[in-house]
Amino acid sequence: MKSPGLLGHLATRLTSQSENLATEALCYVLQTSAAATAGFTAMLRKAADIPEELRFDTQASSDADAGIPDIVGYDAGGGTRVLLEAKFWAGLTKNQPVTYLERLPAVGDGVEGLLLVVTPSLRVDLVWAELHERCLAAGLQLGGASGFGEFRWIHVGGRVLGIISWRVMLEHLQDAATAGDDLVARANLGQIAGLCELMDAEAFIPLGPEELSGALPRRLVQYDGILSKVVDRLISDGTAKSKAANGTGLGRSAGTMWWGRSFAISGVTCLLSIDAQLWGYRRYTPFWLRIGYLQPSRTDRVLDRLNELQTDAERVVIVGKGDIFVAIDTPTGVEEATVVESMVAQIVRIKDLLKPLDASGGPVMGAV
Known part of the structure; x- marks a missing residue:
C-alpha cells in the first residue's frame, strides 16, 4: 500500500476528527489558491446557478448535531450560496439535508443555492439514496436528477442538492491547480487525497444481505480446504517437509485475522495462510506464503532471491520488522x-528460488 502522505500519517496518530482535518485543509486551499477556487466554482456551476466568484470559509462547532455546515460559500454581497458537508464514515445528522437546504436561497428569491455532500466513493450510492428519502419524508418536491457516477445533483424545492466523491472532487481541483501553474495548491490537494484514500481503506462498508447469507462462510471453508490440499500435495510429492530442520513438527497455526499451515522448503520454514489483512489491502488473493516462519531471517538475501517476483506489484510484501510474504495467486x-495445481506450481517455483545456501555457503535463513 502506498504511503497516505504526511497529512494522512498525522491524522491517524494525532486526531480522531479526520473529517474536520480534511475540511479545514480543503477550505485552506480554496482560500489561498485562485486557480483551485476557480476550478471548484466552475464545477459547481454545472449543478447550480451560482456566481463565478465565491468566498469560502469554515464554520466550526463542537456539537456534531448543531446544524452548522462544514464549509460555506458566500457571494460578493455576503449571501450564502453554497453549503458543503464533508463525510468519511459518519452518518447524516438530524439537520441534513433538510435544515441545510432551508438556509439556502431558492430560485423564487431570484438566486439559487447548492448543498453539496462529499463522501467516499463507496458511500455515494448509499448516502444519495438516504438524502432522497429524507427530502421526501419532509414533503419536499424532487425534480429531475442530473449528473452521473460520483457527481450528481437534483433540484429540491427550488434549491439544488448534490453529492460528489472526494476522489472526483480532488482530481478536478488538482487539474485546475495544475492548469493554473499553482504547484503549492496541487501538493496540498495531494495531501488531502492521501488522507481520503486512507479513510476509504479503513472505512466500514455497510453490510449487504448477501454478506449475511451462508455463501461467505461456505467459501471460507472451501478456501481452507484448498489450503490443506496444497500443503498435503507439496508434502506428498517431496517438495515440502512436515518437519523443520531440527526435527520440530510443523502444522496448523493461527493469529489475528489469519490462519494456515507451516512446512519446510529448501531448508526454510514457511507458512501458507489465509490472511485477511493482506487480502484486503495488498493484493486480491486470500493465500499468502510467509517465508521464514518461526525463523530468524536475512531479509536482504531472501528478497534478492525473490527478485524476479518483485516486478509484479504487491506480489512480495514486507510486514512489520522484516516478515516476508509472497502472494499466491488463484486462477x-x-x-x-486447477486452482490447487496453480498454487502448487507457484510454491515449487518459490522453492527453486530459495536455494538453501548463499554464494558464501552460509544459510539464507537460520534453522528453527
Missing part, C-alpha cells in the same frame, strides 16, 4: 483441482 473460472 478464476476453473475447477478446484
